[in-house]
Amino acid sequence: MQFSIATTLDEALDALATGACPIAGGTDLVVAARHGKAPLPDSVVAIDRLSELQTISSTADATIIGAGVTHARLMTNDAVTGALAGLADASALVGSPATRNLGTLGGNVMNASPAMDTGAPLVVLNASVTLRSTRGERSLPVAELWVGPGQTATRPDELCTVIVIPTPRVRSGSAYVRLEYRRAMEIAVVGAAAAITLGDDGSIEALAVALTAVGPTILSVELAELVGHPMTPETLERVATLASTQSTPISDGRASDRYRRHAVGIMAKRR
Amino acid sequence: MAGIAAGGELLLGHGSGTPPSAPEAVGVTCVGDQGLAAWVAPQFSCHAVRVRLDRETGVVRVLEVSAAHDSGTIINPIGATGQVQGGVLMGIGQALTEGTRYRDDARQQNAGLLEYKLQTAADAPQIQIEFVEVPTANAGPSGAKGIAEAPNVATPAAIANALAKLIGRPVRQLPMTAERVWETAIGADEGGVQ
Numbered sequence: 001m002q003f004s005i006a007t008t009l010d011e012a013l014d015a016l017a018t019g020a021c022p023i024a025g026g027t028d029l030v031v032a033a034r035h036g037k038a039p040l041p042d043s044v045v046a047i048d049r050l051s052e053l054q055t056i057s058s059t060a061d062a063t064i065i066g067a068g069v070t071h072a073r074l075m076t077n078d079a080v081t082g083a084l085a086g087l088a089d090a091s092a093l094v095g096s097p098a099t100r101n102l103g104t105l106g107g108n109v110m111n112a113s114p115a116m117d118t119g120a121p122l123v124v125l126n127a128s129v130t131l132r133s134t135r136g137e138r139s140l141p142v143a144e145l146w147v148g149p150g151q152t153a154t155r156p157d158e159l160c161t162v163i164v165i166p167t168p169r170v171r172s173g174s175a176y177v178r179l180e181y182r183r184a185m186e187i188a189v190v191g192a193a194a195a196i197t198l199g200d201d202g203s204i205e206a207l208a209v210a211l212t213a214v215g216p217t218i219l220s221v222e223l224a225e226l227v228g229h230p231m232t233p234e235t236l237e238r239v240a241t242l243a244s245t246q247s248t249p250i251s252d253g254r255a256s257d258r259y260r261r262h263a264v265g266i267m268a269k270r271r
Numbered sequence: 272m273a274g275i276a277a278g279g280e281l282l283l284g285h286g287s288g289t290p291p292s293a294p295e296a297v298g299v300t301c302v303g304d305q306g307l308a309a310w311v312a313p314q315f316s317c318h319a320v321r322v323r324l325d326r327e328t329g330v331v332r333v334l335e336v337s338a339a340h341d342s343g344t345i346i347n348p349i350g351a352t353g354q355v356q357g358g359v360l361m362g363i364g365q366a367l368t369e370g371t372r373y374r375d376d377a378r379q380q381n382a383g384l385l386e387y388k389l390q391t392a393a394d395a396p397q398i399q400i401e402f403v404e405v406p407t408a409n410a411g412p413s414g415a416k417g418i419a420e421a422p423n424v425a426t427p428a429a430i431a432n433a434l435a436k437l438i439g440r441p442v443r444q445l446p447m448t449a450e451r452v453w454e455t456a457i458g459a460d461e462g463g464v465q
Contacts, residue, residue: 035383035385179328179330179449180330181330181367181368181388181448181449182368182388182390182391182393182394183393183394184391184392184393184394185384185385186388187385253372253380253381253386254386255450256450259453259454262453263327263328263453266327
């Protein structure tokens with residue numbers, strides 16, 4: 001196996017252009033190799049020392065999170081815990097303290113697991129990723145990035161450098177809840193993120209709900225019928241029903257499809 | 272006997288026998304006569320639990336466990352306390368999350384600790400331990416009795432009873448996973464659902 005450590009972004013992009021696979025925290029790549037799920041790639045380039053991937057910055061329009069920012073930083077960063085609470089919630093639930101100190105947002109996003117915790121909040125917060133390669137740069141909404149379990153709409157030479165999240169409007173809030181069987185070292189059985197903006201009169205101006213681990217990718221729930229409604233217990237029940245009926249879960253060792261379909265509705269409406 | 276017990280009658284029995292033979296005194300090891308005496312002497316224990324049930328999902332959290340153990344004279348309080356704490360945690364795992372699953376070819380499906388779910392330190396409840404040191408004839412050294420497995424026997428039963436009280440009927444299988452608890456609560460467990 002060939003292993004190199006990139007000291008500049010260009011070095012990393014050059015390595016990717018010649019077929020190397022990027023590694024940051026290694027919490028997916030190494031664990032998958034140790035469990036025999038997928039061997040380590042033939043060529044690996046470490047990107048964990050690239051300072052340009054480690055920053056969180058905010059403008060009036062957006063929060064820009066470096067792909068190398070760890071979950072531990074996200075869950076305690078003021079810009080994230082303030083306006084992007086759903087992402088902070090999810091970051092605080094990822095794996096264990098060790099996972100959160102090593103694992104990065106970029107890694108989580110590019111690993112494209114349908115059970116990833118940060119995915120649903122990124123979808124409801126309208127996040128997009130910036131992809132760089134030696135050929136140039138492009139931006140892609142996260143909802144278009146994931147195309148299947150572990151599959152992204154990226155080319156092998158593209159590196160996710162930042163995640164851009166537009167600043168939510170006034171009277172907005174977001175949250176993420178998940179169903180877990182124990183309180184640490186857990187993978188979401190199901191989960192749900194919501195982002196809501198209320199109008200002057202308190203009615204729903206915008207509402208987005210996305211679901212974890214009930215489909216091949218993070219699923220967005222179609223909720224257009226609820227715009228303009230007040231947020232009442234009946235509205236929440238409707239959110240639960242829409243989430244359950246639109247989910248497409250599978251049965252596996254963690255739960256049956258029937259239980260997942262039920263529980264994801266509960267997560268979607270839960271405060 | 273089960274019929275009598277089901278009728279609410281108290282079952283009492285008496286008996287005695289000759290302790291099985293053991294190697295000559297070989298100091299303090301478990302297999303020596305002293306260790307065997309500690310094992311054979313009857314131990315008693317009683318656990319009480321406080322649980323929180325999420326009725327909508329069947330997820331159970333154990334908040335508090337009180338464990339009373341008669342293991343005779345406690346010679347090493349720190350060791351004995353640790354044994355009960357560990358046993359209680361294993362008992363909670365047995366009750367709620369730990370279970371081996373097998374594929375059709377008989378290989379274990381959840382052979383790693385990510386999928387075979389032990390309780391973690393974050394799940395540990397408050398555990399109050401009381402040692403009831405009852406003098407027992409023919410016990411081990413200084414009146415000590417065993418404490419090994421006893422601390423994880425009563426915990427699952429106490430959790431099962433707490434859940435049965437909360438949802439009105441018992442969950443019939445260990446581990447009482449969130450899904451099984453939910454199915455029992457909605458009455459789906461008798462309809463052939465696994």
